[in-house]
Amino acid sequence: MKRATALAWILLLLYSAAALAEPIEDEYLALRLKYRNFLADVGAQKKRANWDKFIVGFANFTEKHSTHPRADDALFLAGDAQERLARWTTGEAGFREALKSYDALARVYADSNLADDALWRAGQILELKLNSAAEAYLLYRTIVNGYPDSDMFAKAKDGMERLSTFAPAETAPPAEPATTPATPAEPSMTTPVPPNEPLPPAEPGPSPAPVAAVEPEPKAAPPTFEEMTPRPAAPPPETAAPTAPAPAAAGVNRLTRLAVWSLDGRAFLTFYLDAPTKTEILIRPTASETTEFCLTLPSVETAGDFSLPPPVAPLTTLSVESVDGRLLVRMQAGALQGYSINQFDSPSRLVLELHAAPVEQSVARPSPPNRVVVLDPGHGGEDLGAHNRLLVEKDLVLNLAKKVRDRLREQPGVIVLLTRENDLFLPLDTRFGLANDIQATAFVSLHVNASPRPESNGVESYLYESAGTPAEDDTVRFENESGQNHNNYTYPYISPADRVLLRDESRRLAERLQPRLLAGARQSRARAANRGIKSAPLLVLAGARVPAVLVEIGFATNPEEAKLLSQDAYLDQLADGLADGIRRYLDDAAAGGE
């Protein structure tokens, strides 16, 4: 995700006017939440049908709601699920499915802040899973040249260095980001497709000259397009004449395999050969929307077990034919911006790369998304949190979260999600991860306090701060140790500048929450202590890339407060206060700040 873009979206979310809550978005976010929990459930992952449910669900969402602000997100998750499933069971075929999803995302939603992530993941699949290092190199290059602000930039640059032996010969060293145009297309790397020309007459007449030729055979003028491509154009592959298998013979250069990928609006055709060969390529635009190609491989035959793959976008037809000792590869493609052809060694192969003409305009986000509040009931499952004979924290905060949700949902344009709906253990990174993934407007984690001093009482709100209250403090230690293996959590990178911005926004959220929560508590107990807003290295807040606050609603260790907390009427009062505070924060944000 591009850092700057992500931040811009947080701000846009914060300052956007209230939009009507759409049930469809609610449904989508629920599916997303289920997927997140599914990824923590190894047992459920063993059933193939469960994976398909999510893959189909995400893909259908993008298909049905292609202009919805979450359409790119859904497509990315379809690819994510396909990729994970491929690791489990489906293997190469599954990785190809994931490639298709990532490709569609990078192409159709090129402005999406997930486009660079999709390119990176596609590159990783090509490099590590499909043994297509040359193709991976080209995708890493696309990130480096097209997404200089991406947080994938450094990794992509490393990838280019790692795979530098696969770089096409004419590749210039990666340009410095400041001077690189911020577009993923690289027209300078490819030969432009010539402008359209009127079709030559079908009757005998002057043959059109070849419009482009790469490494023409030195001894004979290349044949004209008409000679190589009898009209009408090559039939589609399903009706193409079967290729003539040739037995392997000494001195014969064989095409053993043709691999076809489509990524980022490009088709990659990799021709695996026994030995390097010269090539000729003839291109003729036939109409505004199509281009005819003929690639000639002199002195090449297909191997006996060669099989022709189906064409991929922007290709519409693909056929291979032996004619007079040459191999003719005929293709038709949609509107093209350009092409390139590169030779690689070990194994010997040619990579033909066809660039589709850029999509007129990538799908714009039509309206500001709804404001999404993520409520995080602490603990769950075997992790009880604070507990005694009067209360169990994990149950109490879940009950409270549902009460707050009911109150917030009365407001149009507000979507409320709970990190857990039932008694389930969730790792801390799943909690803030959900808020990050959906770019929530606010993340509020709900907890009950505990102290060795029974007189300690009242409510407090925490922001994340690596300094602040020391990690040895009872409350901090207690909440941080509530999960197991917290050192294994995955934390996103948050730059110091973003950290400052997030802390300021989180403070505004806490400033709305703390007084309202206190007012709720004081309805039943006027002496409830105002413990104020504190900063601490709380892990559940550390990875949040959205405004995030943890509230402690009272002490399980204070007899008076514990008794109140065990009563539903008191929780209603606290829920009133919390919902009111969150609402005020959302209203302030919508109004453009304080």
Ligand SMILES: [Zn+2]
């Ligand atoms: Zn807790």
